[in-house]
Amino acid sequence: MEIQFKTDNHQQGSFFIEESGNQIAELDFAINGDVINAYHTGVRKEYEGQGIAGKLFDRLVSYAREHGYKIIPTCSYILAKFRRHPELFDDIWVRSEDEPAGDACGVKPR
Numbered sequence: 001m002e003i004q005f006k007t008d009n010h011q012q013g014s015f016f017i018e019e020s021g022n023q024i025a026e027l028d029f030a031i032n033g034d035v036i037n038a039y040h041t042g043v044r045k046e047y048e049g050q051g052i053a054g055k056l057f058d059r060l061v062s063y064a065r066e067h068g069y070k071i072i073p074t075c076s077y078i079l080a081k082f083r084r085h086p087e088l089f090d091d092i093w094v095r096s097e098d099e100p101a102g103d104a105c106g107v108k109p110r
Contacts, residue, residue: 001052003059007031015056015063027056027075035094036060036069041077057081061092070094 007013028040073079
């Protein structure tokens, strides 16, 4: 499964995976200056549990580091990944007192 990327003038972006022409997973974000607001991760039900959301997350982190972005994780899945190993993301994580604690996106933290 190949991760694809699309952007709208570097203001909105998405990493996504398609299979047989159908989108099966996405990680959506907005860009404001040097900050990415990662606000949604979703995987179609029949593809859950295969590590697909984790692959999209890894691609987001790589993209941020490659291009000098910081990340505000407003998607609960991404926030949970950051919180699990905060030392790995200190260079890109913009922490906020208003970070979501619930299910703000389509993938439940494990």
